[in-house]
Amino acid sequence: MWNILLNDDEAMITESVRAFLSAEMPLERLRPKAVQADWQAIRRNMAELGWFAVGLSEECGGAGLGLVEEMLIQREFGRYVVSPSTLAIVLAGHICSAAGDPARAVEATSGEAAVGLALLHPDARGMAPAYLFDWQEGGRIVAWTDAGIGLFPAAALSGWRPEEAMDDSLTLHSGTLALDKAIHWIPARQSPLLARARVLIAAALVGLADHACDLTVAYAKIREQFGSPIGAFQAVKHRCADMGVRTRLAWYQTNVACLKTIAEAPDAALQTDSALLLAAEAAHENGRAGIQMHGGIGFQAECDIHWFMKRAHVYDQLAGGRLALARSVLSYPPAA
Amino acid sequence: MQCAETAGLKFFREEVREWLHANKPKEDRPHDFQGQIAFDRAWQHTQFKGGWAGISWPEEYGGRGLLPSQQLIWCEEYVRARCPVVHDSFWLSLNHAGPTLIARGTEEQKAFHLPQILRGEKSWCQGFSEPNAGSDLASLRTRGEIDGDHLVVNGQKIWTTNAHLSDYQELLVRTGAPDSRHRGLTWIICDMRTPGIDIRPIKALDGHYHNCEVFYDSVRIPLSNVVGAIDGGWSVTMTTFGFERGPATFGGICEMIVLIDDLIALARQSPPWGGPAPVEDGAIAVRLGELRARIESLRAMMYLLVASSEAGVDLGAETSFLHLPFGETLQALGRLAMDIAGPAGLGRTMSPHWVATYLNSFCATLAGGTAEILRNVIGERLLGLPR
């Protein structure tokens, strides 16, 4: 049996990450006139807390823990719409570790430098068109295709230019990435790293869905119309219930995917793609329903609810998108 | 969180597989009532003799005293081996009547009833709903008057599944004042052979007789059959619902795991009337892929319920979560099967399996609490929204 009940340590990780993020990276930071926090200092702080290296060996500066802890942290990052570069940093550590380069693994997860996360076509080779999230000029890049995952120097990127991101909580660049210019490239068949990355994306998507649900439920309890809180109206209550159900099912599925990925179970990929499909749908739908349940304020930039909808698209595309995920889920044989 | 199936559980699964393969009934379940009763009893008795009845029930009542995870493994393998329907006349006895007695019954009630269920001798039904009390169960009116050491019951129940195939009933009656709502209800074990009970089967939209009307005319039930206290039946009812909306869905979920594989296989074939395989259509592929993913997530939720019950963790209202997505997923599966079957779905003789699944799926969002009521429960009890 796959026991997905959180133990005390795991519950504590979730709690402490959430407490840190709600203090240091509250969603209010994204409001139009918010005072800009020192993201670099916060990132360093996170690195000191060990969050980027939890899954790495001690030699690589890690805590020797595993994918479960990384998943719990990524969900919280999703909840607070933290930069996807945190995922890039975690993966950069793993790439260097898999390449037998502990020194660089330590450096990559130190939080000193930002790492951009790139979106490539799964079949890309050679000179690949790339979209980069939260990449900074001169900074390194993590990118993957179906063939493998790599850490790239800025020099591997050519013809880049800034784009205006739909998700305006992050920066977007387009460019061309030379796949043969990686600092380290880990072929997919040699390492479960790609599979692990997908579990982490599912976790971040669940985090988006989860926080959208929480904010909406909280609002439904305090906003009054017709003399009662709107959450007393079934049309609202039932949508909130659906948000809760979607979130939980996607989360439990992500948990099973995580355990099966660790165990390299034969159906691990089916479990992970199922988790991604459900988590993306939960993030999209909770994002949409969340805006709707907030009424007019839900449409405004100063209201925090819209970030989940926007970020959902970023992670959904990184996971391959709805149709590709669905086809992938269908491609696996029935369980033996 | 913890990985993997232990060697012990793997061995258990193998054992279950082998036994089911060798012992499952070779003939189909008959269509007539008497035939069904005989078939269900014989099959339950075979399972009992094989040592597979009440896997997680206490040993002193004839169970095996094993883990809930082993019960779930049995369930998965039962369906995979394509054994007779999960929802036969023993399903309710095994999945919520028995568990309710284990949790809330007296020593005598447990010692008397539980072994009879496991041996395949006595099956149960549920008499909660009434013509004017469905979703609003606490408004029910069937009366129970105390007379000496008996409760005398007068009134009517409806939609009682398998009343015509059952020996006992989870009966909920009003013992308090007419307006006492949930404070004046009593949960009592009713012997369906007691004089004064009249059972009338009702034909359902799929052509089968699942449900019954049950009339009670001065039916005398010993007070020793009360589970919990007089007027304390609501909390016992919540215990019953806890099982009915949680672990009792496991069989149905395991069935869906097999159904979706069958449906994917069907969608890969070119339809008999020509044209490309349905799965080539992107819209069908998305629905089918999402359905498979959803069913996997229901399985994940079963794992959570099993793990929490083994760890003694109370998930509270969380268990009532499973019933809502279970019902809606089954309904979505039925509809998608019809879309994939196309014209072949128009004939019961042409696609018997899928037509039956489709027609039956309409009850999945009604029985055991409607989808609307479950959303109320989730909204209020789990998310804390105002009533």
Ligand SMILES: Cc1cc2nc3c(=O)[nH]c(=O)nc-3n(C[C@H](O)[C@H](O)[C@H](O)COP(=O)(O)OP(=O)(O)OC[C@H]3O[C@@H](n4cnc5c(N)ncnc54)[C@H](O)[C@@H]3O)c2cc1C
């Ligand atoms: C196949 C099948 C098997 C069954 N087996 C049994 C059994 O064995 N024993 C038993 O006791 N009962 C059984 N039932 C009965 C079942 O529990 C009831 O049908 C169900 O609780 C709904 O009650 P109702 O039929 O009176 O519908 P109503 O309560 O009249 O509901 C009608 C509609 O109104 C909606 N509605 C009602 N109240 C609200 C509300 N507050 N908010 C929003 N919507 C609301 C409902 O969701 C539904 O859509 C079975 C039903 C079916 C279909």
